[in-house]
Amino acid sequence: MQTAQTDGVEFQPASDQSLLIYFGQQITPDAHQRVRKLLRLLEREPIAGVRNLNPAYCSILVSFDALQLKHAQLVEILRGYLRRLAAMRIPKGRELKIPTCYGGEFGPDLNDVASLRGLTPAQVIELHASVTYVVYFLGFVPGFAYLGELPEALATPRLDSPRRSTPPGSVGIAGNQTGVYPFATPGGWRLIGRTPIAMFRPNRKAMSFLAIGDRVRFTPISSARFAALERA
């Protein structure tokens, strides 16, 4: 059954120094597991000439030194790695909580999300905090975790025009995803709350508060608790 792990895998040159590996074209738990496994294997046993890895929902972008490797050579090496995925075990993700103060100045789009979905703001909060999300990957900016799946009842399109700047810690939703902005960046996700937790801590060994595969719940807190945690 070893070939099963390379079945359905597609390789696509992305640039003259990068290659995309697709585990299908759908966001599925299986694709996520394979992304995690291959990422772990590539981190443990780096390929000479590979410079960087960018995991995503069902793909990994591998950037390499074009003076050392060609796409075809890299594909051959990667096939060897893929054949080993079936036998790989990866640890279960940690369970983490993100205390979040919803609405008000912290969640300027909470009321819009509620009216778009025919819910009360309280129902939006309850739904958002009701499920455990998986960290599919970190991307976009340092420490930004793509979390899914958002309850169907909350699925909302992005803002028509993105904000020029979102305050760090802002909790946003877009489509069936949710996430926390670690830095003041432009952003098109709808903001429903804010966490006092620093999502990216450059001075720590684990710089990102969240890691790929972690399981996350948002827990509602008051603005007083937010202020207390922020000071801590």
Add this chain to the structure above:
Amino acid sequence: MSTIQVQAPGLLTTVQDLGRQGFGPVGVSPSGAADPISLRVGNRLVGNKEGAAGLEMLLLGGTFIFPQGAVVALTGSDFGATLDNVRFDVGTSVQVRPGQTLRLGPTTSGARCYLCVQGGIAVKPFLGSASTHILSGLGGFEGRPLRKSDVLGIGRASKRFRKRAVNPKASENFSRRKILRVTPGPQADWFSESSLRAFYEGTYRVDEQSNRMGLRLEGAAVSQSGASEMITEGVSLGAIQVPNGGSPIILFVEQQTTGGYPQIANVISADLHRLGQLRPRDAIRFEPVTFDHARSLLIEQEKLLASRELILE
């Protein structure tokens, strides 16, 4: 430690080296010099390793005092620099005497000028690199562009001064080009024939809102043919992504690490440094090449960079 005093910072002056690779899994893009070839050449002029940290200036340069003196070189675009009011040429190494003032003005050519100093700019590395990542406030000098009165340390240099200059003949190969060569992007086949034609036949202007994260382009709008929904994936340096509005964006050194817009093409490695010299309103075009051709152009470029002919002693 020898220092550089910032008397005027210029428009956007940051400490940059060749960037930090390998932190994609935590969402950290490499950053680094926008025109890495100019930085590498500048470092060679002052006798540094190619990847030493220097100062990257954008459009309007700064004014710097060297209280203890230094060996310095300017590369990239000509910002009309003077040393104590005497013309200071781009592409030569110069011994700056203690207390002298290096003053740069507005660009007279491309977007960026590099100041390299023997020993390199000394900052605490973040993830192995001195590069400033402006958006996240990480790396470089306090994670930010320089300000008036900042004092930068210069790394220890044991070498003596040698007069060096870039060979103008050899460096012609690195000069600015209006036509950027590209390979097909991963979603190139999502675009209709007519969109692809519009893209390759059209002239684009660099939008004012461009920065180290991305260059926004104005010109022929391109639209996707299919109704496919793109799943967010890792994006490469130089990727040309096309948002719904149809105006392409070239992802640049401080790029987002993942993206959800289809990519029509990708600037080839050998032309990436040229992106760093594009100014707002510059006109560019795109020319498709094969992956093999792109690779041979890179090999050629690296050969020239490593050659003795590049630097005259």
